[in-house]
Amino acid sequence: MYAEIGHFALIMALFVAVVQGVVPLAAGPMGNRRWMNIAGPASIAQFILIATAFAALTHAFVTSDFSVLNVAKNSHTDKPLLYKISGVWGNHEGSMLLWVLILATFGCAVQVFGRNLPSGLKNRTLAVQSLVTVGFLMFILFTSNPFERLLDVPANGQSLNPLLQDPGLAFHPPFLYLGYVGFSIAYSFAIAALIEGRVDASWARWVRPWTLAAWVFLTVGIALGSWWAYYELGWGGWWFWDPVENASFMPWLAGTALLHSAIVVEKRDALKSWTIFLAIIAFGLSLLGTFLVRSGVLTSVHAFATDPERGVFILILLIIAIGGSFALYAVRGPSLVGGGLFKPVSREGALLFNNWILTTATGVVLLGTLYPLFIDVIDAGKVSVGAPFYNRVFIPIMTPLVILMALGPLMSWKRADAKGILNRMYLVYGATLVAVILTFILKGEEGWGGYFGMGLATWLAVGTLWDVADRIKLGKTPFGQSLKRLARQPRATWGMTIAHLGLAIAIAGMTGAGNWKVEKIQVMNFGDKLDVAGFTYTFEGVRDIRGPNYDALEGTFTVHKDGEFITTLQAEKREYDTGGMPTTEAAIYPMFLGDLYAVVGDKSGDGYVTRLYWNPLIAWLWAGCGLLTLGGLVSLSDRRHRVGAPKRSALANKAIAEGAKA
Structure with a gap:
């Protein structure tokens, strides 16, 4: 009975999603606000229906209802309760149901928490989000029904893959999906902005918290996956550059670039078109990861499905979603002209360089991931791309970014004095040199990679603290005044500082585990x-x-x-x-x-x-990941992110209207 309720709820959710996706977009050009406003209530209804379906599947796993094929294949009466529950998403069908649940959750969250959003932008965003949900609901109902019944009910199930019966793997997929799918909201905001033909500082302020939330979730998901690989697989490592690991890492890199690019749009009204492009790319890479895991092109412990027909369906979704988005971007993107001019040596210039590096690094990982598959498809032999390639290419690309991370926050907007900044960083130079010398004394001649990595980590850590000292004018004003300045720093600034320190500590952990194991x-x-x-x-x-x-x-x-x-x-x-x-x-x-x-x-x-x-130093890696996450959460708690761009007061609107008449 519960399985039938869940199946029916999914069918109803598909009809609601179609209405939510089509009606507001069709009503927009006609200016029919009543029909456009259907998107809000429909997003809530869609969430309730999909949550009902997910609850029904969870009930089937918890009660060991082996009349449901999915439960019979992936559960067992002797499994602990935690793994009965995690078995819900420890398979292809259930994981796709979790995917659409998160899609619906983010859409519902925009409706509930987006009261300050302009009505048109919010409704179009919810409509685009729903159209993505339509594709995945069709995929589930037509190819991956999680509620399919068995006529001959077995006495017991086949149980879950033993590798997945672990606490790390119980929590890793939900966080990873919250990150993957979370970028769908940034994507939906981007497409809605292209439809409206308007991207401004307010848009960037509304996009940033949703992107930041997805980035935090994805960071936690990747860290949990690495931690699981470290203690469960018994090989003593934490990252193998597995293609499916890369599939989660690429959206993280693109999402990091998107976060920094949105800052420039908000603060300086520049990089509009580029930010829209990054939003499309980040979600596109999430869809690519879904295709790789479920198409059968990869053989991995991460891979849920090996059915080529399912892979073709997802490939079609990928082509429609991303191909259609780029077509719209080609038409509307050139009209999104940025208004803020800046010199190359400026905070905007530093953030733009940050974006170039991150997108180049993403391209390198994409090439290393897809190249062996391409060679295999054209039957040109077998090629393996592993750690040697990434160590020789990825690390040199990312090094200038880490160096700039200590300099960028010290730069002013529009134009900066590079010579003045470099002259003030004598303490950072000294600390970096001391770190390299101490590493040489302690480790001896065990490779230049260790000296370089510890020097780079120290440069970033001390440079980040130097930025804090510069903000509070430490040593330039009385100590009490500096403390007051410290207390008044925005949470977003604290978040950036904590995250940058986290990356520095993580780099030290990677250096130790990679060079001296x-x-x-x-x-x-x-x-x-x-x-x-x-x-x-x-x-x-x-x-x-x-x-x-x-x-x-x-x-x-x-x-x-x-x-x-x-x-x-x-x-x-x-x-x-x-x-x-x-x-x-x-x-x-x-x-x-x-x-x-x-x-x-x-x-x-x-x-x-x-x-x-x-x-x-492997514990430093986990501590660094924890600080990266904490930094994102602290930044997310900044009130400016929670409320978005405030509405103009009535007095301000009156003044603007009078100015327009004059």
């Missing part, structure tokens, strides 16, 4: 000792344990340093009752300077294969 793979017998980066691992033995729905081999290691006990590590190798590949649960002991990391593998002779690691 120690890995040892060997067969160990009980009682064997092994030195790893000055830590002595002792293999104490193994035992069989029973989990909620799996059997596991647990290996125990004790770790000492200079004879002093540090910790006990217990790694697992799990075999789930319902089959599937065995999973690895690494044992990790985090410390300020690095992680102790142990993995137990298969039996070999009288011993067991073990992988022992020292991962220096």
Whole structure:
């Protein structure tokens, strides 16, 4: 019964979405406000219907209703409740239902919180958002029905992929989708602005909080995915440049560029056409990621579907949404002329350079992701593009951006004194030099990448703090006055500072984990000792344990340093009752300077294969990601973002009207 209710709710949602998408856009040229205003109530109705369908599917998973094909394929009575719930989106059909739920949620949120939006812009934005939803609802109903029934009901289900039965993977997809789909609102605002033929500072102020929210969610989603790969896959790394990892990273890069470009539109009424272009690109890359995961062109643990017919459907959606958008952009984009003039050396110039770098980096990742697929399609052999390519190309491209991040906030709008800024940054130069020298003293001749990375991280961190000191005139006015200035700094400024510091700390973490990791793979017998980066691992033995729905081999290691006990590590190798590949649960002991990391593998002779690691500064990477997220949230809490552009008072409107008559 619940499955039928959910299916019917999806069908009704499709009809509501069609009305919401078509009627306001058709009524706009006729100036019929009553019909245009249908978009608001329709967005709420659409959200309620899709939420009802999602609740129905969740009920089927929680109650183990194996008469629903989706539940039978992806659930099991012995699964813990958390994984029964996460099984809702741990498959193709359910994940697409989550996708449209988030689409509807963002549309409903614009209606509820967008009271200061001009009626025409809001209704057109909701209409465009709904047309995107129409495409995905049709995709679900015609090719991926999550409520399909089984005539022969099995006694139990096939369970969820063992790799997905993990807390990190339970929360990773929802956050990732909130980021992916969140960029749809920026896209909808952009298309609505093209239809109206108007982009101004108010538009940028309304777009920024929605883009920032999507960026924050996507940051959390990517960080959770990296964290899961780090402790679950047992290879000691956190990023593999997997094509599906890249599919989430590209919208993040484009979204970061969009955030900074919108600042220039808001503050200086410039880069209008470029900002619209970035909004289309950011969501287009999100759709591209969806195509890669669900078309069958990639084989990955991330891939939900391998049905080419579904891939063709999504490809058609991608072509219509992005191709149509670029066609509209080609017609209307040239008319969006920016009014703010600026010198190359200025804050606008720095933000524009920021955009060039980020879009170039996005293009590099896109090339590295699609090139092997293209070579395979034309049957020209097999090509693998991995870390060596990205390290040699991506890092040099991004380095000037990080250097500029310390300089850009010190620049004034319209025109800046580059020589004066560089002359004032003596403390930043000194701190960077000290960091490089200390790295050389501590690590010796272990590669220039470590010195460079730590120097770059220090440059950005100290440069960011230098900007704060400059804003509050530290050392130029009495200390009490500086504190008062500090307290008066806008939350958006604090958000930028925290995020930039987070990136600096993350760069230090990437440098440590990428340049100084120690890995040892060997067969160990009980009682064997092994030195790893000055830590002595002792293999104490193994035992069989029973989990909620799996059997596991647990290996125990004790770790000492200079004879002093540090910790006990217990790694697992799990075999789930319902089959599937065995999973690895690494044992990790985090410390300020690095992680102790142990993995137990298969039996070999009288011993067991073990992988022992020292991962220096890896905790800094997670801390940096946390600060990036915190910075976005603090900036989002700025009142100027929450209320958008305020409406003019009646007195101001009267003055404008009188001025027009004169």
